Amino acid sequence: MYRSRPGATIRSVAEDLGVNSETLRSWIRLDEERCSGSRVATGAAPAVPGPSEGETAALRRRVRELEEERDILRKAAKYFVGETRWCASEFVADHQRRHGVKRLCQVIGIARSSYYHWRASAPDLAARAADDDRLAAPFRTIHRDSAGTYGVLRITAELRAAGHVVNHKRVAWVMRGIGLAGLRLRRRHRTTLGDPAGVKAPDLLGRDFTAEAPNTRYVGDITYLPIADGTFCYLATVMDLCSRRLVGWAIADHMRTELVIDALAAAERTRGSLAGAPAEPPG
Incomplete structure (x- = not known):
């Protein structure tokens, strides 16, 4: 194959056959020694014996097998693109006359019984x-x-x-x-477990979520953010009711009091002071 393709390199031929380039180079060297003969001049040291006819025939047979496997896999590629349920068996049925069922099943890795079952149930x-x-x-x-x-x-x-x-x-x-699928609602994650015996925080805003001037009224909330590994992060926010600006926020892997305090501290750094401004706590 190397000699029949003018301009071909050992590396390119080896890649086509799926073998190591050094292995192919050894095969070519052994074949050249066999073809040229090992004539030894009188008085010269004996030449290293070349491969036997049986070894050379075995190597050539292996090359033919590799070339056939390459051709089979190239043809099979377009069958597997469609991802049909029986694409492998369909490929065997379409190419069995040239390569045979046994050889095709061996190369693409399916059992012959699977192919015959598919053909019987077609x-x-x-x-x-x-x-x-x-x-x-x-x-x-x-x-x-x-x-x-x-x-x-x-x-x-x-x-x-x-x-x-x-x-x-x-x-x-x-x-x-x-390609049809129903609508799947995301499962709600319960973040708050109320204590029936606990003291409820007073409603400082009286359910009036408006403000005439900035930095006079604030509301806060906590939400959960699902992560790819199945866990959650929790986000606490503080918003100015007049400007609707998010003036402070904090994120953590828990819902303890420190999370809300960090969000309020961030809002205080943004506005300088929150003194005297009523806030609706997260519920």
């Missing part, structure tokens, strides 16, 4: 796919009428009410295939 799979396509239309209608909120269970109930005999697993399969 008519049933085709009929099921056609039935899925038939169900897709009412699925889309119900999903659209619910403003995209209905999921598997509600769509299953609607179909059964309309007279369709269908399982929720089948509904989930078809919905996934056509």
Whole structure:
């Protein structure tokens, strides 16, 4: 292969075959010694014996196998792009005449029994796919009428009410295939556990959340921020009711009193002083 491609380098040929460049260089050197012969001049030291015919034939056979595997994998790549359920078996069926079922299954890593099972059940799979396509239309209608909120269970109930005999697993399969999903509400995280025996803080604002001038009335709140690892951070804020400006905030991994004090201290640094300004505490 190296000699049949003018201008090709050992490195490029080795990359095509999937072998180390030094290994290919050794193969070429051994083949050249075999072809040129090992003629020893009279009185000269004996030449190092080259590889036997059997070794050379084995090396060439291995090169052919690697070239065949490369060609098979290149052809298989476009089948796996679609990510269909039986794409590997479809590839074997389309190329078995040239490479054989055993060789194809060996290269792409599937059991021959899986391929033969797929071939035997192909008519049933085709009929099921056609039935899925038939169900897709009412699925889309119900999903659209619910403003995209209905999921598997509600769509299953609607179909059964309309007279369709269908399982929720089948509904989930078809919905996934056509790209439909219901609306999932985020689970609320309870951040406050009230103490029934505790003394409630007085309402200094009297539920009047307006202010005539800046730095006269403030409100505060605490919210939680979900993190990717499943834990939460907590954010405490202080807002001026006149300007609606967020004058102070603090963030921590707890909801202790220190979190609110840090937010008030940040607001005091921003405004210089909070003396005399009533504030509605976070609830």
